[in-house]
Structures are given as structure tokens and as C-alpha cells.
Amino acid sequence: MTVTAPSRLAAPGASAEWTAEVHREEQALIALADDLRDLYDRSPAATPFQTYEWIKSWWGWYGTRGRLRLATVRCRGRLVAAAPLAAGVRHGFPVLVPIAADQSDFTDVLLDPAYADGAVRHLARALLDERGWCALDLREVRPGSAAHLVAARWPRRAWRTPSSVCLELPAGGSGSGTGIDAVLDRLPRRTAGKMRAKLRKIDVRGITAESVPADRVPDAVHALLDLHTRQWRGRPINPEHTRERFRRHLAEAAAGMVRDGRAAVLQYRWDDRLVAGDLVLIGHRHVGAYLYGALPDLRSRVDVSLMMLREDLALARDLHRQSVSLLRGDEPYKLKWRPTPVRNERIILGRTAAATAYAGLARTRAYLSERRRGGPGAPAGPSGSASPLLHD
Known part of the structure; x- marks a missing residue:
């Protein structure tokens, strides 16, 4: 474990003792479970992919012994920032990446905004003092995230x-004109009428939706897959x-x-x-439709995506969440609802001179991938609005 020396910094309203550590022992994830859960509750920008349960489960099935890099910052003993990371090699470069990044639609760090200034400084210092990496690669950062x-x-x-x-898609509040009705109101009248007819067809057929209790979730997930x-x-x-x-x-x-x-x-x-x-x-601000499965012949009988969207929107509305995120991808079956596009960003933080080469390679590979997909082409250069250099 790498430990930075405690320091005294001004905190909101009083001086405070700050400590920062980078944990390498896998037992640290278990030992810090309650602290990480509590910090997630105090991190309004965090998404479900930063919950302790998601991170711990992923590490248990995918993690490699010796590669954990869990950076934590405390103020007067209280956990106020955390970056659950893993050390690895990408394209020949030693890097740090968020735990579970490959199975997550959003990556971020945990941060209590009441301690933001001091917590960010100490988190950066702890990471920079950790040897053996050239760049921290955060590939899917949502607008407004703590990583910014x-x-x-x-x-x-x-x-x-x-x-x-x-x-x-907006979830809306309570009452009429919210949920699926609000979404259908965004569509042309004729299209909305067809969708409402499809919903009536689902109801007439007697298809029901049930929320599975926690003790039955493992079996339900296996059935879903x-x-x-x-x-x-x-x-x-x-x-x-x-x-x-x-699956596990x-x-x-x-x-x-x-x-x-x-x-x-x-x-x-x-x-x-x-x-x-x-x-x-279910996040602090939205719910996300992560994965679904359906019998192949069901699609020929009812509109499966419409059936699930209605339930997801109702769930978001009942939980007072702002929206339903259809998560990554702009597939045609999603675009038909006229959703609002939200662009993630990839943030690369450099530690050594090699980070420049790594960032350049990452941009080149992103450009080639976009061209293969038939997209609009490469991101703009350092002076372009699509991909500016943050700072030197």
C-alpha cells in the first residue's frame, strides 16, 4: 500500500486533517465496503457503475491479483473521495483504468462535493505518487461527472x-402526460397512434411485468441471460x-x-x-436500461422494446428520477423515440512523458474505429471544439 503523508489544509469552515492512500490489497475492497457505499450516497454525479456492489462483483470475477489500485482520500477520518482502479497494459503502455470499465457504460470517480477542492488535490497527488503507470484512461465519462x-x-x-x-428520454413527474405518454407525445401523431395501439395489444394479450425481489435475483438474471x-x-x-x-x-x-x-x-x-x-x-438522477432478453417469437407478436420502455419509464417516474437512459449506442430502434443524445467523453490524465504517445495512439484508434463504422470521421484536433486539450 502506498500512503501519502497526512497534511493540513483549509476545509470548509475549519482546518482539517487529510490523508490519502492507494490500496493494493484485495482485502481493502471488502474492508472499505461500508465506507464506499456511504460515499456513493454522497456522490450525486456517480452512476450505478460506481456502486460498491458492481465494482466488488466485477473484481471478484475479472480482477487480477496484484493489480488493484484503490485510491482513497479522507478528511478527519471520513472517506470523501475514491478512485477504484486497476493497473494494466494497453497497446504496450502501462496504464490505470477504472474497475469494471469494459462492462460499464459510464466511468467516474467517487467524490463528496462538500469536500471537492481538497479531495481532488489529494486524490491527484496520491495517484501521481503511485509509480508504474504513464496514463489514467477514463473511457466513458458522462457530462457533469466528478472526473471532469x-x-x-x-x-x-x-x-x-x-x-x-x-x-x-424524460421520465416526467406524476399524473398524465408523463412516462410513456410524454414520450409518445414527442412523436408524429400518426406514429404515436400506432404505438398506443401496440400498447393496447400488449394489455389485451395479458402480458404482465413483475419486479423480482432480491433473494430471487440471481435466478432471474440467469433466466434473462x-x-x-x-x-x-x-x-x-x-x-x-x-x-x-x-453471468456470475x-x-x-x-x-x-x-x-x-x-x-x-x-x-x-x-x-x-x-x-x-x-x-x-437505478442511479441518483436516471435509470438505465442495461440488458434484456426475450423469446425470439415474442418479437413477432408484440413490440418488445415498447413494452419494456413503458415499464422503465414508470419505474423512473415512481422513483422521481429525471430520465431513462438507453445507455451507449444510437441504434435505430432507440432513435425512433426521438431521444436526447448525450455524448460521453474519454479523459486521459498523463503522469509521464509516455502519456503523450499513448493519448495520440488512442485518438488514432478512435478515428479509425469511427471511419470503419461509417461515422463522421476523426475527432477535431487540439484546437477543435470536439476534442480540445484540457491543459498542458
């Missing part, structure tokens, strides 16, 4: 480039979704998150037969 504060005050070079587009695999049979599927470690990670994480009100697993039944399942992640 860290990047803005990073004392060395930092870069940002556009990352994935996420699509969002079975349906997900069946629905993609004969078509390209994310290969990780078919692997046992992903998702079941374990979802069980803890449902218990804590951070997720919901919905099951859809038709004549007591399970026909679809949906995992919804």
Missing part, C-alpha cells in the same frame, strides 16, 4: 476526446455476454444492487410463461 473536476485540476497534461453517444442468448442466436452477439464469468458477475452484482435499491430486475409473463426479462440500473 479531477481533469480540470490535474497538474500535468490531460486530454479529452469524444466517446460514446448515450440516448435519454438465457433469453438474451436465444434472442441473438444466429446473429452477432457480444461474446462476453455468453461467458460464465459475466451480473447475478452477484444485481442481487446486491436490488437489495439496496440500485437496480431492478423485471420479468414479463404471458399465461404464467416467462417471455422476457430486463435489468434496469
Whole structure:
């Protein structure tokens, strides 16, 4: 474990003792469980992908011994910032990356805004004092995330480039004109009429939705993944979704998150037969439709995406969340709802001179990937608005 020396800095209203550490022992994740849960509750910009249950489960099934780098900052003993990271190698460069980044739609650090100034400074210092890495790569940073504060005050070079587009729909408050009705009101009248007819068809057929209690979540997640695999049979599927470690990670994480009100697993039944399942992640500000599965023949009978969207919007409305995020990707089946696009950013924080080469390679690979997808082309250069250099 690397420990920075305690220091005295001015805190809001009083002087305070600050301590910062970078934990390498895997036992630290377990020992800090309650502190990390509490900090998540005090981190309004954090998403469900920063919950303790998501991170701990992922590390248990994917983590590599000796690579944990859990940076923490305390003020008068209270945890006020945390960056759960892992050391690794990308494209030949030693880097730090957020835990669970490959299975997460958003990456960030945890930060209590009441201690932001001191916490960010100490977090940066603790990371810079940690040897063996050239760049910290945060690939999917949502607008308004705490990582933007860290990047803005990073004392060395930092870069940002556009990352994935996420699509969002407003959930609204209570009463009429909210939820699915508010979404349909965004559509042309004729299209909205067709969608309402499809909803009536779902109701007439008697398809019901049930929220699964925490003790039944593992079995429900396994059933969801079975349906997900069946629905993609004969078509390209994310290969990780078919692997046992992903199945076990998702079941374990979802069980803890449902218990804590951070997720919901919905099951859809038709004549007591399970026909679809949906995992919804519940954040401070939005709910996210993470993964679903449905019987292949169900799609020929009802509009599955419409059926699930209605329930997700109702869940967000009932929990007083602002929106439903359709998460990464701008696929046509999402665009038909006329959602609001929200662009993530990739933030790279440099520690050594090699970070410049790493950032350049990352930008080049992003450009080539965009061209293969038939997108608009490379991000703008350092002087362009799409990908400015944060600071030198």
C-alpha cells in the first residue's frame, strides 16, 4: 500500500486533517465496503457503475491479483473521495483504468462535493505518487461527472476526446402526460397512434411485468441471460455476454444492487410463461436500461422494446428520477423515440512523458474505429471544439 503523508489544509469552515492512500490489497475492497457505499450516497454525479456492489462483483470475477489500485482520500477520518482502479497494459503502455470499465457504460470517480477542492488535490497527488503507470484512461465519462473536476485540476497534461453517444428520454413527474405518454407525445401523431395501439395489444394479450425481489435475483438474471442468448442466436452477439464469468458477475452484482435499491430486475409473463426479462440500473438522477432478453417469437407478436420502455419509464417516474437512459449506442430502434443524445467523453490524465504517445495512439484508434463504422470521421484536433486539450 502506498500512503501519502497526512497534511493540513483549509476545509470548509475549519482546518482539517487529510490523508490519502492507494490500496493494493484485495482485502481493502471488502474492508472499505461500508465506507464506499456511504460515499456513493454522497456522490450525486456517480452512476450505478460506481456502486460498491458492481465494482466488488466485477473484481471478484475479472480482477487480477496484484493489480488493484484503490485510491482513497479522507478528511478527519471520513472517506470523501475514491478512485477504484486497476493497473494494466494497453497497446504496450502501462496504464490505470477504472474497475469494471469494459462492462460499464459510464466511468467516474467517487467524490463528496462538500469536500471537492481538497479531495481532488489529494486524490491527484496520491495517484501521481503511485509509480508504474504513464496514463489514467477514463473511457466513458458522462457530462457533469466528478472526473471532469479531477481533469480540470490535474497538474500535468490531460486530454479529452469524444466517446460514446448515450440516448435519454424524460421520465416526467406524476399524473398524465408523463412516462410513456410524454414520450409518445414527442412523436408524429400518426406514429404515436400506432404505438398506443401496440400498447393496447400488449394489455389485451395479458402480458404482465413483475419486479423480482432480491433473494430471487440471481435466478432471474440467469433466466434473462438465457433469453438474451436465444434472442441473438444466429446473429452477432457480444461474446462476453455468453461467458460464465459475466453471468456470475451480473447475478452477484444485481442481487446486491436490488437489495439496496440500485437496480431492478423485471420479468414479463404471458399465461404464467416467462417471455422476457430486463435489468434496469437505478442511479441518483436516471435509470438505465442495461440488458434484456426475450423469446425470439415474442418479437413477432408484440413490440418488445415498447413494452419494456413503458415499464422503465414508470419505474423512473415512481422513483422521481429525471430520465431513462438507453445507455451507449444510437441504434435505430432507440432513435425512433426521438431521444436526447448525450455524448460521453474519454479523459486521459498523463503522469509521464509516455502519456503523450499513448493519448495520440488512442485518438488514432478512435478515428479509425469511427471511419470503419461509417461515422463522421476523426475527432477535431487540439484546437477543435470536439476534442480540445484540457491543459498542458
